[in-house]
Structures are given as C-alpha cells and as structure tokens.
Amino acid sequence: MDWTDDTIARLRDLWSQGLSTAEIGRQLSITKNAVVGKAHRLGLPPRPSPIRNRPVKDGVPGEAPPRRKSTPRGGKAAAAAAAANEDLLQSVAAVVAAPAEAAAATTPASAEKVAPAVAPAASKPAPAAVRPVAVPRAVVEPARKEPVVAPVAPAPRPAAARPVPSRFQEGVDRPVRRGPSCCWPIGDPGTPGFHFCGARPLSGKPYCAEHAAIAYVKIRDRRDGG
C-alpha cells in the first residue's frame, strides 16, 4: 500500500466517519488489517472494539493457549486503550444522544415502526464516489442492501407553516386511514396541531414519497465541494 498524503488523509477521514475498518479497507482497496495497522500507527482514536480488553497474563488468562511465540503483551497498553475507548464512547454517546432523543421525542408509541435512523453502509460493490454518512456503529444496524442514501433526521418542524390537512382535524392520535402511514412529524410534538403525515408510505419505508425525498438524500463526497 502506497500511503500517500492523500490516502492517509482519506483514511483519517473515513476513520473519523465511523466506518468500520473493513469498510474503509474496501474503499481504499486494502485489507482491514492494513487499515487498522495504519490507523494504529497514526495514533488515530481507537474505535469501540468488540474486545473488551486484552486479558492480563499475570493472573488467570483464562486458558489462553500461547499459540504465539511470545505471550501477548499489552497489559498497560490495553488498559490505556480501554480507558481511551470508554472515554471516546462517552463522547460519542453524548454526541449521538441528542439526535436520537429528538427522534424519539417525535416518535410516539403509536408509530408502528421506528424511524429509520440508519445509515446503510456502502455495500461491497459500492462506487467510490459515494459513501455512507458518519454514523457511529453503536447506533446503527448492519448495512442493508439499500441504495446509498443517508437518513436525514426530520427537521423539528419540517412543515410547521403548513396548514393541517383536514383529515387530521378529527383525530390526531389516530389517523383516519389504517395500515402503514408516513410517520414524518408535522408540527410540534405535544402541541395540539402535532401529527404525523399519515400518507401512504413507500413500500419498505416509513415515509411517504414526499417525505422520503426529504428524509433520504444522496450522499456526495463532502470533500468534493459538497
């Protein structure tokens, strides 16, 4: 791998986007090991690791068969990494908490499904021109085979100025129509006029065509003047 300034910058960018190492590797056409290794050497912030910490060997390693030539080290390093990890997690959690809560606030229990606060990671054959938006993996599901779009959290008042459709005058909590309905929030939650769009959603989506167009936007390389 030729680690030019550009590729390193790309790595840093993708890394900061919260993409998985494997995903970064795919986009850079390298292995995840290369990604991790480089990131490690670059001193990039550790990602939330599935591994809690490196087992301490001075105690009971838990039957860790020393397949390696030398026993795995990393007592201090692992501890530090773990600490940094938690620290990072806290920060990330704090950052993502707000949007999540906001979304939750606008999603009543009556909604049949939760809003798709999910950023589909680029699938394997993803074009290089697009890539998923930064979303910490902790709050997203594994990638779906969806078109590369990014969810946009509904604005607090996407249509505050809009008149309330007459079909909602009679019942706010229970839309007139049954079955799936667009759950795009309209108005202020908790206020009398608040309601959900209620139109027929696109199949497989929580929003109607109109609001899906707003909710899902194509991702463009933000470094490219986006």
Added chain:
DNA sequence: CCCTGATTCGC
C-alpha cells in the same frame, strides 16, 4: 460461521 477491532511480529 459471520462480523468486529487490536495486537503482534516477520519482513
């Protein structure tokens, strides 16, 4: 099995 990220260590 698949996935994940971290570490080690030969090169």
Added chain:
DNA sequence: GCGAATCAGG
C-alpha cells in the same frame, strides 16, 4: 513502516 496472522468478543 507495513500488514498478514492472530486473537478475542458479539
């Protein structure tokens, strides 16, 4: 410095 091999948890 690099990254495959390996580890280890979900």
